[in-house]
Amino acid sequence: MFEYAPAPESRDIVDIRPSYGxxxxxxxxxxxxxxxxxxxxxxxxxxxxxxxxxxxxxxxxxxxxxxxxxxxxxxxxxxxxxxxxxxxxxxxxxxxxxxxxxxxxxxxxxxxxxxxxxxxxxxxxxxxxxxxxxxxxxxxxxxxxxxxxxxxxxxxxxxxxxxxxxxxxxxxxxxxxxxxxxxxxxxxxxxxxxxxxxxxxxxxxxxxxxxxxxxxxxxxxxxxxxxxxxxxxxxxxxxxxxxxxxxxxxxxxxxxxGGKAANIVFDDAALDQAVEGIVNGIFFNQGHVCCAGSRLLVQESIETELLDALKRRLSTLRLGDPLDKNTDIGAINSAAQLAKIRSLTEAGEQEGAERWSPSCPIPDKGYWFPPTLFTGVAQSHRIAREEIFGPVLSVLTFRTPAEAVEKANNSPYGLSAGVWTEKGSRILWMADKLRAGVVWANTFNRFDPTSPFGGYKExxxxxxxxxxxxxxxxxx
Amino acid sequence: MSTLTPSFAGVASSNATLRAFLQGLPGVDRVGADQRAAMLATRSIKTTAKAQAIDLAISMVDLTTLEGADTAGKVRAMCAKAVQPDPGDPSVPKVAAVCVYPDMVAGAVQAVGRSGVRVASVATAFPSGRSSLDVKVTDTAFAVAAGADEIDMVIDRGAFLSGDYRKVFEEIVAIKAACAREGGPSGNGTAKSGNGAAKKGSPAKGDAHLKVILETGELATYDNVRRASWLAMLAGADFIKTSTGKVSPAATLPVTLVMLEAVRDFRAQTGRMVGVKPAGGIRTTKDAVKYLVLVNETAGPDWLDPEWFRLGASSVLNDLLMQRQKMATGRYAGPDYFTLD
The missing domain is CATH 3.40.605.10 (Aldehyde Dehydrogenase; Chain A, domain 1)
Structure with a gap:
């Protein structure tokens, strides 16, 4: 086994005053x-x-x-x-x-x-x-x-x-x-x-x-x-x-x-990169991203394959000390936010969705939440409708492109969306139909100062x- | 001979079925693959992890000399270094193998002796692969007869790029057959006469392992890298290797990433493990460690073993030794303290 030794960035470089005016x-x-x-x-x-x-x-x-x-x-x-x-x-x-x-x-x-x-x-x-x-x-x-x-x-x-x-x-x-x-x-x-x-x-x-x-x-x-x-x-x-x-x-x-972005994966997508995009979509910055791809819409014919690959990938995520250069998932920003994430994920379980997290040690002190996946999610579940703002992904399936669009747009939010397919014409068709300020194609959570950003609806x-x-x- | 598992039995029955299968593999998005490889390259491997990685990397090196100007003496010197990379420090592990041209195999086999360092030979009209199948088979058989433990063959890139996957497949199958030895698990005695002298150096050897060089620098797309990887694995490759080292670009992190994904998926579907060897352009300890991280987080720790992952390189060994010494002593010795070959 190849264990990475701790590689913390030095905090000596910062000079924090005890008190600020x-x-x-x-x-x-x-x-x-x-x-x-x-x-x-x-x-x-x-x-x-x-x-x-x-x-x-x-x-x-x-x-x-x-x-x-x-x-x-x-x-x-x-x-x-x-x-x-x-x-x-x-x-x-x-x-x-x-x-x-x-x-x-x-x-x-x-x-x-x-x-x-x-x-x-x-x-x-x-x-x-x-x-x-x-x-x-x-x-x-x-x-x-x-x-x-x-x-x-x-x-x-x-x-x-x-x-x-x-x-x-x-x-x-x-x-x-x-x-x-x-x-x-x-x-x-x-x-x-x-x-x-x-x-x-x-x-x-x-x-x-x-x-x-x-x-x-x-x-x-x-x-x-x-x-x-x-x-x-x-x-x-x-x-x-x-x-x-x-x-x-x-x-x-x-x-x-806020946002509750749909990340839509078609059966002809570049699978390994789609998995990376899903991870980057929802686990980037612990999911504290207004445009996070918190709803994964996957075409039903590849659901099993994609979920297997996704779970395998999630098992390699490294949660821990934010200053360690090898950390992928840091801390939840505050106790209040952690409580909110917990309450919404509990609601997800109560509503009948199936919860999964990789086995991942959680530090004793601080605010932490493991990367979490919900399958069997219905559009009506709170975890599919409300913004969780945490490392929690709700997985839904669709059969046809029209159904994908309908589900993606069936949200009071409209900040961003992602489309994963190797078919260029479908990307353009989807981008035209999706009611979201940003539509990413075969990528997610990419930002650039030259590109406008903002939302539809709420x-x-x-x-x-x-x-x-x-x-x-x-x-x- | 074919090592196809039942689930893929019909795949290679014609060029049409092979083509349908290979072109039906999920695509590779270049931007995404490059990004993932670049992200993994930011992993910071320090202290104990670095020490562990350096020793692992040394034990994975295929120490290579593939020059027209190679001499028997140079090969002997390289073999000595392979067996004991740092004469001043016996705790340094031996490398995995030496890699030479077929006519140097006999000498190399003798030089490495019973050290456990394998002898790999390039074959099949390396590096271009431009010759008849007969010549390629004979080239392979010659190296096998001379005692090579491993054969690094090149695929026919022209056939691959023109869509004649079946031809590439059959060639790999034929070379795999030529890797067999009498007494090996599936030996069919392809060794030609006239190599008796070389043969006696390898009385108890099994079949030579087949590494298939895809020459990714000529395949143009990552989709092709994935297809060629699957094609080679379906045809029975024990290892898939990026490059000959004679074409630029040679091994890159994203190409190796795509190949590691292929061996990972192939094992999931067939249960058979295939090794990966990036070759060419790996010069520093930092480079080597990046590859180990890539293996660890893509195919998984099962591949972190010289049986399943190799680094085709030569100059990287001295940098690994230098870094190893620095970690042990806290000081860098000058390059003059490490032998060039």
């Missing part, structure tokens, strides 16, 4: 209130740092700083000057990518292989990409002289903390807006490190403000009257609240919400990424 107007400031919270390493439950729960008054300070910066500096700068700052930020991120990857894995629980090979390269790529647009906005097909909106309030989730920050901040700044961003309360550390990067890049004060906090801070931020734009990525439930709170105001909104509205992503931050 708020980043407002280019300075670290203390809260006007006195509420604080702790962020823990989900793999060990060790406290990493204390951070501030920003009060309404703090949010007000941040929004005023952003407004002032917009009016006096950033809104006046020509695009090519804004681009210089963005290119600089992108380069600093690349230079500090190892440190940021370790920090992300510590705070979020995701494997270092993913933070190092997926998150950080994409973060830098987003800044590079939108830096390139900053002086070319009049050629974006959005009018002759598109204008910035003003102050953007941005609330991001915990699943890709730094990447979601990049998706929000890069296009906002490229288009000439200033921002107040609130990271998730379980993963504030990389956003706080990004604040330092803004200083390192000499970004004018107030252009980027980071206020940490939980739901109340987010509410104060999106509800602030002086905000021109609200961008949110997170649950559909919170998305609805935000939509309600901004209804009837001048605020422009983009929402990127998965949200607006697009992020690509040329389309500019529209959300311009007055067009």
């Amino acid at each position: 708020l980043f407002i107007n280019g300075e670290w400031v203390d809260s006007l209130g006195d509420e604080r919270d702790k962020t823990v390493n989900p793999a060990s439950e060790e406290v990493l740092a204390e951070f501030t729960l920003a009060s309404e008054a703090d949010v007000d300070r941040a929004v005023s700083a952003a407004r002032k910066a917009y009016e006096s500096v950033w809104g006046q700068l020509p695009g090519r000057e804004r681009a210089k700052y963005l290119f600089r930020i992108a380069r600093i991120i690349q230079e500090r990518s190892r440190e940021l990857a370790v920090l992300e894995s510590l705070d979020n629980g995701k494997p270092i292989r993913e933070s190092r090979d997926v998150d950080l390269p994409l973060v830098a790529a987003h800044f590079f990409y939108y830096a390139g647009w900053a002086d070319k906005l009049e050629h974006a097909g959005l009018g002759a002289d598109p204008r910035a909106l003003g102050v953007a309030a941005q609330v991001i989730p915990w699943n890709f903390p730094l990447l979601m920050l990049a998706w929000k901040i890069a296009p906002a700044l490229a288009c000439g807006n200033t921002v107040v961003l609130k990271p998730a309360e379980t993963t504030p550390l990389t956003a706080l490190a990004f604040a330092e990067i803004c200083r390192q890049a000499d970004l004018p004060p107030g252009v980027v403000n980071i206020v940490t906090g939980a739901g109340a801070t987010g509410q104060a931020l999106v509800g602030h009257p002086d905000v021109d734009k609200v961008a949110f990525t997170g649950s559909t439930e919170v998305g609805r609240m935000i939509a309600r709170s901004v209804a009837g105001t001048r605020k422009k909104v983009t929402l990127e919400l 998965s949200g509205y607006g697009r992020e990424g690509g040329r389309h992503g500019l529209e959300a931050y311009l007055d067009v």
Whole structure:
């Protein structure tokens, strides 16, 4: 037997302060209130740092700083000057990518292989990409002289903390807006490190403000009257609240919400690569992915063969220390999320689906959930309808392409879908019929800053990424 | 002679059935296969795992010299190194085999003696495979008679690419037959006369094992690599091997991945295990370890054994020895401290 010895990435490279204030107007400031919270390493439950729960008054300070910066500096700068700052930020991120990857894995629980090979390269790529647009906005097909909106309030989730920050901040700044961003309360550390990067890049004060906090801070931020734009990525439930709170105001909104993507495998698919795609679709980032391929629709003629291959493959997944370079499955981000995954999987069993997990040792401390497969799932089961946001795959079968489309679309969500077939014409036909913002063909969970991303139906509205992503931050 | 298991009995009955079977195998998506191989190449093998991997890799090396300029002396020197790769450290395992041209087999057999190092010989008009079947069979029989334990044959890529799978199949079957020895499990005495002198070096040997070289660098697609793998296994190959080392690209990780998937699936369907040998382009310990990871996570640990996985290479051995010494002593010795052959 060939046992891989532990190969942990050193955490000495990161410098976590015991306690963090708020980043407002280019300075670290203390809260006007006195509420604080702790962020823990989900793999060990060790406290990493204390951070501030920003009060309404703090949010007000941040929004005023952003407004002032917009009016006096950033809104006046020509695009090519804004681009210089963005290119600089992108380069600093690349230079500090190892440190940021370790920090992300510590705070979020995701494997270092993913933070190092997926998150950080994409973060830098987003800044590079939108830096390139900053002086070319009049050629974006959005009018002759598109204008910035003003102050953007941005609330991001915990699943890709730094990447979601990049998706929000890069296009906002490229288009000439200033921002107040609130990271998730379980993963504030990389956003706080990004604040330092803004200083390192000499970004004018107030252009980027980071206020940490939980739901109340987010509410104060999106509800602030002086905000021109609200961008949110997170649950559909919170998305609805935000939509309600901004209804009837001048605020422009983009929402990127939940998903329950169908990953559809036809009998002529490249089987081994389809198995990889299924694994990457649902077990990437412990399934904490809004576009995760959480419903596997497999053509009935290859069900047994595919499931055998899938189970064999799942048995090779390595769950454990997120900082170990050989880890495939890291920790669940929080106790609350773990409880949610547990309750939904229990519901799956109660509703009569058959549960399977590979034998895989679970560490004693921290929040963990083994890769899990449900077979015999019906469309009506909760595990086939609700977003689990964990490493849990529901397997359903279909007979005809039309049935596959019907099942795939029979969901209130519509964020993404995957199609696996060697037949090109069928890919095009499926892509045309699937009501999903992203349709991957013979791959899954592939991202690129040039490609727009966003949902149909209750998965949200607006697009992020690509040329389309500019529209959300311009007055067009 | 055919080693087909009952489930595949009719597959090779005509070119049409063979073609239908091979083209009906699930396709290979190039992007996905490349991505999977690249992901496995990021595995970080350190400390005890690295030490274990280095020794395993050394024991899997087919130490190879296939040059027109090969001399009897060079082959003897290589055999000595194969038996004892590092004279200063007896704990270093011997390599799996030496691999030479047919006319060097007798000398190699003598040189490795009873060390347990096998002698492999390329045959069948290596490396191009461009000759008549008679010549290929004779070439093989000559090496077998000289005492080769293993025959590395090349397939007729022209026939394969033109869709004449049956021709390739029959050639492999014929060469497999020529690998038999009198007294072996299915020996049919194809050894020609005139090799008596060489024969006495191998009195108790069984049939030579057949490694089938697909020359993946000429097969153009991963779909073809999968088809050629199955074709060779159906025809009785004991091993499937990527390359001759004379064509670029030689072994690559994704090609080896596809072949490992093929042997894994073949065992699942027939119960018979077939070995895999990437050859060419494997130069560093890092490369070798990547292949071991690929085996471990694709075909599975059953294949992590010199009986079932080989590394066709020569220069990699010195790097493995250097890394091994570094792990033991904490210092790198200069390349001059390792013999070139």
